Amino acid sequence: MAEVLSQSEIDALLAAVSNGNVETDEQQKNPIDWIAYDLTSQEKIVRGKLAALQGIHERFSRLFRMTLSTLLRKTVTVNATNTDFLRFGDYLTNILLPTSLNILHLPQLKGHMLFVVSSKLTYAMVDAYYGGSERPFSKIGGRDQFTTIENNMIRKVCELAMRDLREAWRLNFPLEINYQRSESNPHFVGSIHGSELVAVVTFEVEFENLSGPFILIIQLKALDAIQHLLAVNITGEMNADADQWHKHWEHELKEVELGVKVELGATTKTVEDVGNWKVGDVLTLTQDAASPLTLLVEGVSKLQGLMGVYRGNNALRVLENPKISK
Numbered sequence: 001m002a003e004v005l006s007q008s009e010i011d012a013l014l015a016a017v018s019n020g021n022v023e024t025d026e027q028q029k030n031p032i033d034w035i036a037y038d039l040t041s042q043e044k045i046v047r048g049k050l051a052a053l054q055g056i057h058e059r060f061s062r063l064f065r066m067t068l069s070t071l072l073r074k075t076v077t078v079n080a081t082n083t084d085f086l087r088f089g090d091y092l093t094n095i096l097l098p099t100s101l102n103i104l105h106l107p108q109l110k111g112h113m114l115f116v117v118s119s120k121l122t123y124a125m126v127d128a129y130y131g132g133s134e135r136p137f138s139k140i141g142g143r144d145q146f147t148t149i150e151n152n153m154i155r156k157v158c159e160l161a162m163r164d165l166r167e168a169w170r171l172n173f174p175l176e177i178n179y180q181r182s183e184s185n186p187h188f189v190g191s192i193h194g195s196e197l198v199a200v201v202t203f204e205v206e207f208e209n210l211s212g213p214f215i216l217i218i219q220l221k222a223l224d225a226i227q228h229l230l231a232v233n234i235t236g237e238m239n240a241d242a243d244q245w246h247k248h249w250e251h252e253l254k255e256v257e258l259g260v261k262v263e264l265g266a267t268t269k270t271v272e273d274v275g276n277w278k279v280g281d282v283l284t285l286t287q288d289a290a291s292p293l294t295l296l297v298e299g300v301s302k303l304q305g306l307m308g309v310y311r312g313n314n315a316l317r318v319l320e321n322p323k324i325s326k
Contacts, residue, residue, distance in 0.1 A: 050199075050223065052230040053083070056168050057201055057216075063164035064214075068205065071160065072128045076207040078214070083201045089194025091217070092186040097144045100151070102158045103180040103191050111222020112191040113177070114215075115158045121205055121212025122150050128210060129153060145184055155182065161214070173229050192219050262307075262316050263287075263294045292319060 057080045065078040100122065102115040126149060146154065162177050169175035183189055192198065199218040205211060223230060265285030287293065292304040295316060305316040 049227055050220075050230045052172050052232060053199065053201075053218075054080075056172060057083070057203075059171075060165055060168035060216075061203060063167055064161055064203070067160045067164055068157075068207070071157070072125065072207060074128055074207045076205065078206075079204050081202050081204045081213075083199055085197060085199055085220070087194065088192045088196050088198045088217070088219075091198065091200055092189070092194065095186050098146055098184060099186075100146060100154045101183045101186065101189055102154070103183065103189065104162065105178045105180045105191075106176065106222055107178060108176050109222040109225055111219040112180075113219065114189070114192075114217040115161060116215035116217060117154050117157070118213055118215070119146075121214055122146060122154055124205075124207075124210035124212050125157065126150055126153050128207060151182070165216075173226050192217075196221060259298055261296050262305075263296060264307075 061078045061080050065076055068076040068078065095116075096118070098119045100115075100117040102117065104113040104115065106112060159179065162179060166175055166177055180191070197220045199220055201216040201218070203214045203216070205214050265287030267283055267285050269283075293307055293316060294301050295303040295305060295318070303318050305318040308315050308317055
């Protein structure tokens with residue numbers, strides 16, 4: 001037998017529905033959708049202004065994949081998994097030790113970048129390079145520093161990554177990158193202030209049964225000077241056609257017509273003199289009959305030459321060493 005509500009329970013239910021404490025069928029059909037918006041977030045603005053970074057990082061992924069495949073003699077996959085924009089100090093608080101922070105200097109832009117190599121990727125690369133047995137790296141821990149062999153491997157990989165990063169930037173800007181130093185303690189980085197906004201680009205490196213993140217941190221303030229070069233994503237196909245377009249526009253410019261005229265001479269007269277002119281009057285010009293004449297291209301003095309006749313037409317023979325007064 002179905003349970004029957006008492007009158008007091010019915011009154012309490014009706015009061016809850018009228019006060020909004022209990023969802024009605026209409027509320028369940030039309031739930032209120034809302035999204036919390038952080039007014040301090042600049043991620044969408046930064047992404048729009050630096051659209052070219054995506055293409056740069058994709059090119060770097062392809063180049064770095066070939067570099068690591070050659071170094072480790074294994075088939076390596078490198079993918080740019082995600083890009084986050086956050087305060088540098090917020091990122092440092094989440095770093096797990098041991099981690100290698102490799103500081104790169106950008107002399108042209110007066111800024112810095114960082115290569116962050118995690119312990120997981122370091123152990124994997126050392127193991128693959130020296131022919132290890134792919135042991136479970138999760139069991140390795142209890143230390144805050146890398147060994148000399150591991151540091152040498154990190155430095156070697158970072159130098160190769162710098163070469164690939166320069167090449168990836170070449171289509172947008174000839175970026176100059178210098179290796180500065182390596183730090184294992186996040187508090188000793190110092191090159192980027194903790195309150196500055198940075199781009200954290202994560203590349204997932206995988207080879208056989210080993211994997212680990214390779215992270216690039218970009219100081220966004222350093223990119224302000226070249227922001228106009230990073231507003232559009234440039235692909236390799238556009239660069240390949242650059243020579244063809246250059247020849248096309250060079251041909252088009254050569255076909256532009258220009259007005260060319262020769263100034264026979266000039267003089268200055270008053271209004272009264274002009275009003276007294278009669279047929280047969282002779283005007284004396286400042287130009288001597290035997291002196292070189294000035295050739296004007298679109299009203300600008302460019303060359304000098306001597307007046308003459310060529311095949312029945314008035315002509316100008318251009319002097320070999322024209323001297324045009326500016």
